[in-house]
Amino acid sequence: MARLGTISAIILAVLGAAGCQSSGGVSGPMAESEQCWWVHTCFDVAQTADKRGAAIALDYKGSFEPFAVQVRTSVSGMDGTWLEKETFILQKPRQIPILDVKAGTTGSWDWRWSFDQHPGAVPAIHDDRALYRLPYRDGETYEVIQGYGGNFSHNGDNFYSIDWDMPVGTAVLAARGGIVVSARGDSNRKGRGWDNHVIIRHPDGTYAWYLHLQQNGVTVQPGQSVEAGALIGHSGDTGFSSRAHLHFQVSALSADPDKFYASFPTRFWTADGEIAQLRKGGRYKAMSLPSS
Numbered sequence: 001m002a003r004l005g006t007i008s009a010i011i012l013a014v015l016g017a018a019g020c021q022s023s024g025g026v027s028g029p030m031a032e033s034e035q036c037w038w039v040h041t042c043f044d045v046a047q048t049a050d051k052r053g054a055a056i057a058l059d060y061k062g063s064f065e066p067f068a069v070q071v072r073t074s075v076s077g078m079d080g081t082w083l084e085k086e087t088f089i090l091q092k093p094r095q096i097p098i099l100d101v102k103a104g105t106t107g108s109w110d111w112r113w114s115f116d117q118h119p120g121a122v123p124a125i126h127d128d129r130a131l132y133r134l135p136y137r138d139g140e141t142y143e144v145i146q147g148y149g150g151n152f153s154h155n156g157d158n159f160y161s162i163d164w165d166m167p168v169g170t171a172v173l174a175a176r177g178g179i180v181v182s183a184r185g186d187s188n189r190k191g192r193g194w195d196n197h198v199i200i201r202h203p204d205g206t207y208a209w210y211l212h213l214q215q216n217g218v219t220v221q222p223g224q225s226v227e228a229g230a231l232i233g234h235s236g237d238t239g240f241s242s243r244a245h246l247h248f249q250v251s252a253l254s255a256d257p258d259k260f261y262a263s264f265p266t267r268f269w270t271a272d273g274e275i276a277q278l279r280k281g282g283r284y285k286a287m288s289l290p291s292s
């Protein structure tokens with residue numbers, strides 16, 4: 001089910017064998033590849049065939065909304081330069097060297113890196129008075145297949161996430177109003193970074209994520225203002241997803257220096273009234289929000 005596409009993206013680990021290598025130093029030309037997370041957060045990765053030499057640069061392509069991109073590296077037994085852990089707030093195109101290392105001729109060596117990203121430039125706290133509608137049409141019912149803390153992929157910063165079992169092509173509605181800040185509908189691929197998605201910034205500064213949407217199934221664009229209940233796209237099975245479903249979460253950068261971002265529980269309005277917490281296995285019928 002339901003692997004989340006947003007999170008700790010790529011981890012490359014290379015463990016060097018200790019000592020007694022006959023071939024000294026870095027061998028061979030650097031093979032280069034570009035790895036992109038969604039459209040804008042790309043990394044140029046170059047490494048020798050034996051991985052004893054590597055260079056990585058962040059190649060940010062630019063975005064409507066500022067994104068925080070956190071990069072972590074761990075290097076031992078190698079010469080060169082690298083960023084241990086750093087968070088950049090990015091919006092315009094920018095190139096940032098992350099790591100450039102070479103192993104010596106003897107001894108063990110190791111390099112690894114990972115990154116994470118989240119929209120926004122500053123931390124935000126969720127307004128718990130906000131009431132959300134279910135993100136599908138009135139009268140429809142879909143089963144929650146992974147809820148808060150779901151052990152397949154709802155953990156850490158994404159703890160408060162919900163997955164609905166949903167056939168490809170189902171209309172997806174905004175659960176709460178706001179401004180569309182990221183939208184992608186061109187992907188027909190599975191895997192990390194390839195999710196079609198819509199992200200909406202709420203008035204409290206938190207962001208709702210609607211992931212895995214159908215190719216050509218996104219009906220809004222960045223900058224657009226939407227009300228709760230507005231059609232934003234159609235569900236699918238793109239990106240880091242193992243079956244057709246809709247992933248939903250509300251999250252924001254965290255003020256806690258030990259956390260990068262935090263997700264928040266949200267209250268939903270249903271045909272049976274208000275539900276404080278949707279449960280795995282639950283089937284909830286959608287209804288328009290009561291007029292306040």
Ligand SMILES: [Zn+2]
Nearest residue numbers: 002004163247
């Ligand atoms: Zn999910």
